[in-house]
Amino acid sequence: xxxxxxxxxxxxxxxxxxxxxxxxxxxxxxxxxxxxxxxxxxxxxxxxxxxxxxxxxxxxxxxxxxxxxxxxxxxxxxxxxxxxxxxxxxxxxxxxxxxxxxxxxxxxxxxxxxxxxxxxxxxxxxxxxxxxxxxxxxxxxxxxxxxxxxxxxxxxxxxxxxxxxxxxxxxxxxxxxxxxxxxxxxxxxxxxxxxxxxxxxxxxxxxxxxxxxxxxxxxxxxxxxxxxxxxxxxxxxxxxxxxxxxxxxxxxxxxxxxxxxxxxxxxxxxxxxxxxxxxxxxxxxxxxxxxxxxxxxxxxxxxxxxxxxxxxxxxxxxxxxxxxxxxxxxxxxxxxxxxxxxxxxxxxxxxxxxxxxxxxxxxxxxxxxxxxxxxxxxxxxxxxxxxxxxxxxxxxxxxxxxxxxxxxxx
Amino acid sequence: xxxxxxxxxxxxxxxxxxxxxxxxxxxxxxxxxxxxxxxxxxxxxxxxxxxxxxxxxxxxxxxxxxxxxxxxxxxxxxxxxxxxxxxxxxxxxxxxxxxxxxxxxxxxxxxxxxxxxxxxxxxxxxxxxxxxxxxxxxxxxxxxxxxxxxxxxxxxxxxxxxxxxxxxxxxxxxxxxxxxxxxxxxxxxxxxxxxxxxxxxxxxxxxxxxxxxxxxxxxxxxxxxxxxxxxxxxxxxxxxxxxxxxxxxxxxxxxxxxxxxxxxxxxxxxxxxxxxxxxxxxxxxxxxxxxxxxxxxxxxxxxxxxxxxxxxxxxxxxxxxxxxxxxxxxxxxxxxxxxxxxxxxxxxxxxxxxxxxxxxxxxxxxxxxxxxxxxxxxxxxxxxxxxxxxxxxxxxxxxxxxxxxxxxxxxxxxxxxxxxxxxxxxx
Numbered sequence: 001x002x003x004x005x006x007x008x009x010x011x012x013x014x015x016x017x018x019x020x021x022x023x024x025x026x027x028x029x030x031x032x033x034x035x036x037x038x039x040x041x042x043x044x045x046x047x048x049x050x051x052x053x054x055x056x057x058x059x060x061x062x063x064x065x066x067x068x069x070x071x072x073x074x075x076x077x078x079x080x081x082x083x084x085x086x087x088x089x090x091x092x093x094x095x096x097x098x099x100x101x102x103x104x105x106x107x108x109x110x111x112x113x114x115x116x117x118x119x120x121x122x123x124x125x126x127x128x129x130x131x132x133x134x135x136x137x138x139x140x141x142x143x144x145x146x147x148x149x150x151x152x153x154x155x156x157x158x159x160x161x162x163x164x165x166x167x168x169x170x171x172x173x174x175x176x177x178x179x180x181x182x183x184x185x186x187x188x189x190x191x192x193x194x195x196x197x198x199x200x201x202x203x204x205x206x207x208x209x210x211x212x213x214x215x216x217x218x219x220x221x222x223x224x225x226x227x228x229x230x231x232x233x234x235x236x237x238x239x240x241x242x243x244x245x246x247x248x249x250x251x252x253x254x255x256x257x258x259x260x261x262x263x264x265x266x267x268x269x270x271x272x273x274x275x276x277x278x279x280x281x282x283x284x285x286x287x288x289x290x291x292x293x294x295x296x297x298x299x300x301x302x303x304x305x306x307x308x309x310x311x312x313x314x315x316x317x318x319x320x321x322x323x324x325x326x327x328x329x330x331x332x333x334x335x336x337x338x339x340x341x342x343x344x345x346x347x348x349x350x351x352x353x354x355x356x357x358x359x360x361x362x363x364x365x366x367x368x369x370x371x372x373x374x375x376x377x378x379x380x381x382x383x384x385x386x387x388x389x390x391x392x393x394x395x396x397x398x399x400x401x402x403x404x405x406x407x408x409x410x
Numbered sequence: 411x412x413x414x415x416x417x418x419x420x421x422x423x424x425x426x427x428x429x430x431x432x433x434x435x436x437x438x439x440x441x442x443x444x445x446x447x448x449x450x451x452x453x454x455x456x457x458x459x460x461x462x463x464x465x466x467x468x469x470x471x472x473x474x475x476x477x478x479x480x481x482x483x484x485x486x487x488x489x490x491x492x493x494x495x496x497x498x499x500x501x502x503x504x505x506x507x508x509x510x511x512x513x514x515x516x517x518x519x520x521x522x523x524x525x526x527x528x529x530x531x532x533x534x535x536x537x538x539x540x541x542x543x544x545x546x547x548x549x550x551x552x553x554x555x556x557x558x559x560x561x562x563x564x565x566x567x568x569x570x571x572x573x574x575x576x577x578x579x580x581x582x583x584x585x586x587x588x589x590x591x592x593x594x595x596x597x598x599x600x601x602x603x604x605x606x607x608x609x610x611x612x613x614x615x616x617x618x619x620x621x622x623x624x625x626x627x628x629x630x631x632x633x634x635x636x637x638x639x640x641x642x643x644x645x646x647x648x649x650x651x652x653x654x655x656x657x658x659x660x661x662x663x664x665x666x667x668x669x670x671x672x673x674x675x676x677x678x679x680x681x682x683x684x685x686x687x688x689x690x691x692x693x694x695x696x697x698x699x700x701x702x703x704x705x706x707x708x709x710x711x712x713x714x715x716x717x718x719x720x721x722x723x724x725x726x727x728x729x730x731x732x733x734x735x736x737x738x739x740x741x742x743x744x745x746x747x748x749x750x751x752x753x754x755x756x757x758x759x760x761x762x763x764x765x766x767x768x769x770x771x772x773x774x775x776x777x778x779x780x781x782x783x784x785x786x787x788x789x790x791x792x793x794x795x796x797x798x799x800x801x802x803x804x805x806x807x808x809x810x811x812x813x814x815x816x817x818x819x820x821x822x823x824x825x826x827x828x829x830x831x832x833x834x835x836x837x
Contacts, residue, residue: 004702007555010713013506013720037502045500059495065481066730067473068691071452104539104723111722120443143721216439247439261503262728273438283446290449290571291578292722294542298692299729 014139018378027376031394033385034378036192036357037261038324041391048259048320050313054303066298071286073102073267074301080308081267085221085235085250092242096275099282101268101289102296106222106253107140109268113218113249114148115288116281121216122181127151130182132174134158136382138192138220141185156184159194164350164362166196175209181216188221188250189234190356193384197227197355203237207244217241217248225257227356229325231318247272254304256357257321263300324388328357331390338399345406359385363405370409375401450570451810458808466806467824469815472622472787473691474754477821482754484689486746490736499732504725506716508537512731515738516697520651520665520682527672531705534712536719537726540696541652541683542571547698548648548679549579550718551711552613556646559611565589565601567812569622569650572615581613589624594780594792596626602639610644618651618680619664620786623814627657627785633667637674647676652683657786659755661748677701684734686787687751693730754818758787761820765789768829776836789815797835805831 012020018034040046058064072078078100083093092098103109114131122129127149133141135155145153156178157170178184186206191197198206210217219241224234238250254265268285272278289295307313336351351359363371363383371377377398379385390398448456454470476482507513517528517535527533538544549562562576565588573583586608587600608614616636621627628636640647649671654664671678677700684695698715702708719725737743766778781789793801793813801807807828809815820828 004555004700004707004711007707007710007714009710010717012713013716016506045502047498047501051501055495059491065483066487066690066692067481068452068471068685070456071449104727107720107724108722121439124442140721140724143717147718147721255503260501262501262725264723264725264727272440277438277440277443280443280445281440284443286449287446287574288578290452290542291575292543292546293539293694294571295452295692295694297539297694297727297730300727 015380018380021372022378025376025378029394029397030376030378031389031398032378033389033398034380036256036386037388038256038259038357039388039391041327041393043389043391043394046259046324048317050307050316050320051259051303053316054306054313057306058299058302064302069102069295069298069301071289071295072100072282073296074298074305076309077102077265077301077305078267080305081252081254082269084224084231084308085238085252085269086242086271087232087235087239090239090242092271097272097278099270099272099278101270101282101285102301103251103266103268104264104293104296105255105266106220106251107144107266108264108293108296109251109253109266110141110144110220111148112285112288112292113251113268114145114150115292116285117183117216117218117249118149119288120281120284121183125149130154130179132156132178132182132184134185134187134191136193137185137187141220158191159196159360161362164347164360165353166198166202168198168202171206172209175206175213175215178213178215180214183216183218184210185218185220186237188219188224188238190223190227190358192222192356193358193380193382194360195354195356195358196350196360198237200236200240203240207241207246211244211246217246219248219250221250222253223256223356224252225318225321226325226328229322229329231321242271247277254300258304258307258317260300260303263303264297265300265304328387331387331395332359334395335387335390335399338395339402342399342403344399344403357386357388359387361385361402363402367405367409370405371401375405377401454808454810461806461808463806465824465827467808467819467828469807469809469819469828472686472816472818474686474689474787474818475821477757477823479819479821479824482689484747484750486737486743486750487689487733489746490733490740490743493736493740494732501728504537504728504731506719506725507712508726509728509731509735511739512695512735513537513697515735516682517699519661519738520654520668520680520697520699521672522662522665522669525669525672527701532702532708533699534702534708534715535697535699536712536715537731538681538696538698539723539726540685540694541650541681542575542696543694544681544683544696544698545572545575545650546579547715547718548681549576549581551700551715552646552648552679553580554718555714556611556613559609559613559646561609562613562615562648563605563608564615565617565621567623568615568617570810572650584608584612586614588621589626589790591792594626594790595783596628596632598628598632602635605636605639605643605645608643608645612645613648614640614645615648615650616667618649618654618668620653620657620788622652622786623788623810623812624790625784625786625788626790628667630666630670633670637671637676641674641676647671647678649678649680651680653686653786654682655687655748655751656755659752661751672701677703684730688734688737688747690730690733693733694727695730695734758817761817761822761825762789764822764825765820765829768826769833772829772833774829774833774837787816787818789817791815791832793832793836800835801831804834807831
């Protein structure tokens with residue numbers, strides 16, 4: 001009798017299943033608005049020109065080898081990445097109370113942070129500390145925290161389906177009522193999946209309540225630069241919280257803004273009270289890393305570190321990021337215009353009010369099924385679309401499909 | 411400190427005099443976080459880096475060095491990299507289980523061409539973050555699904571990181587006799603005695619070849635008896651193969667034990683690393699394999715491995731896997747690789763011989779035969795912790811305190827100095 005006889009078949013990860021189904025579809029006009037990866041107007045992946053340049057430099061540099069990175073990762077990446085998040089003139093960095101752990105993508109950064117918090121936050125090994133994630137949120141947040149050992153993962157109100165915007169009162173209520181020391185996972189910008197971010201004033205109110213109620217801030221920053229096109233603007237919330245004196249964790253991903261998806265480049269920025277606390281925190285994170293992956297991969301880290309630390313390349317990178325953000329903004333404008341021109345039932349302002357890669361269209365599950373089965377336009381069951389999947393060639397078809405769907409299916 | 415000058419405070423809890431640094435620390439979330447000790451193995455390299463002695467030697471971590479003491483980027487790796495660069499591939503996410511070209515070749519390398527397991531599709535092999543990542547995925551998988559037994563039996567001693575990996579995954583650690591300090595060799599009878607007492611269905615960890623840290627491997631006849639006993643005890647075998655090719659210089663010979671166990675009907679789990687045998691250390695290339703009853707079971711197991719992997723790092727890094735796949739799947743490069751692995755193994759064997767010769771020249775009367783008999787990157791010298799401490803302090807020779815040295819760090823240029831140091835602390 002096999003020891004694995006009782007292992008049940010697990011369901012596939014939804015977003016990857018969607019892409020798999022899309023690939024098998026033979027319909028001529030099929031469109032994939034599922035997984036969050038940037039596409040050019042020809043619907044092709046885009047390796048950033050600055051990345052190509054730096055990769056060439058790396059391949060031609062015979063002084064480079066494949067030796068192990070330190071456990072916490074490439075120092076030049078860690079410091080440069082934290083600077084990108086917190087700003088060049090960050091007082092916290094100047095005070096020496098900012099550190100970082102290079103991690104495997106944003107996921108890896110979240111996981112190391114979660115493992116650390118479970119072991120050392122709010123007591124030791126306190127698996128009962130509530131972890132709040134937005135409703136809705138990136139579907140993997142739940143599993144990251146629960147596999148790290150947290151037993152109580154709860155939603156906080158976020159998306160208001162009726163008004164197709166932020167449920168501000170809902171957020172505030174949850175913050176006021178959450179047990180002290182609860183952990184809150186906040187999306188720094190370009191909320192996934194809704195594309196709806198708090199305004200600066202709303203962020204200020206959130207910060208005030210979190211400080212008063214002693215709630216822990218864990219930022220997920222996967223789209224810095226991608227949302228507005230400006231690195232500084234997209235990091236405003238993180239920097240505000242730091243300036244308000246919060247000790248916090250910030251999981252950064254360079255998958256999207258560097259287009260380095262498969263090289264798994266991420267960074268967990270740690271902002272502590274002081275150098276001493278920081279040192280102890282990092283030493284414990286090192287132990288966690290050592291039993292998870294020992295040390296992180298080198299290639300992607302080198303590409304990002306070289307780029308961020310070279311003034312010319314840094315400028316070139318910012319330009320590449322703006323190119324991507326601008327194309328998304330254009331698609332938002334055009335989609336909304338076309339829906340209005342078609343007279344599609346409902347309001348569509350949210351398409352241009354939302355920000356980043358994703359839009360929460362407001363389509364319900366039945367409508368989503370219709371879009372997939374009848375129109376061969378693939379989107380997530382939540383109604384989330386990846387704006388990057390839209391191109392000048394398919395946007396008319398998509399707009400018409402939405403129009404037909406919303407008209408026919410309630 | 412900025413916070414002292416600022417009128418803002420993090421917490422409304424006001425701590426009364428004496429104030430100053432203490433109250434500031436009291437209002438940090440992390441005041442109770444202890445300073446973690448430096449990693450016993452990787453910490454050695456950090457200490458080495460800080461040493462200013464020009465004669466210093468780093469015999470800590472198992473990373474191969476050439477005879478000039480320099481890191482060695484394999485020629486087949488450089489060629490593979492050039493080929494890959496010319497293809498101008500995109501950077502789209504890999505599947506959770508990794509690059510298919512890599513995982514297939516990885517399984518073939520371990521199990522052999524035309525292996526029945528692969529042909530019948532009853533293995534699942536996923537790409538992992540090198541050996542550590544593979545062991546951790548395996549440990550997490552067993553912890554979640556092998557609920558009938560929580561115990562993992564490691565050989566005594568084993569790689570230092572095995573224990574915390576399994577512990578963090580929620581398993582319990584036990585040990586079986588392995589190394590005989592009297593002979594600096596394999597305690598075969600001791601191992602059999604201990605294994606015969608292991609409760610059924612427990613997990614037993616076996617190093618496929620080039621045991622880390624001792625360099626002591628069972629002989630084929632001994633492996634056969636172990637396999638037989640393990641089957642009698644109905645134990646779940648977890649093979650750790652981090653040095654395939656590195657031990658004897660021959661890929662197939664080094665995988666013999668793994669293949670034998672499978673032939674004998676053990677459905678093993680297996681971790682592989684390409685850090686050493688392809689010199690891809692920092693690229694983090696590894697594989698985790700579960701040999702299942704049949705293809706249907708393999709599919710179920712695969713689905714659960716993905717569920718485990720996704721909340722750790724979503725999907726694995728491309729670069730190293732692409733390099734490894736290119737080498738394994740391109741006949742010329744594969745042939746070149748076999749030659750280079752053979753070369754690395756040979757250099758180490760030569761260093762073992764030179765070390766013993768130099769120790770004799772120094773006038774050492776100790777028995778150093780084990781230095782030659784042991785196999786792979788490491789040598790368990792038999793040095794005691796005090797002797798190790800002296801070797802580090804007086805000679806700037808860095809090694810782990812269990813007496814393990816990485817032979818890869820020994821060169822024809824420094825082997826004499828090393829012999830001097832070892833002789834000085836052991837005479």
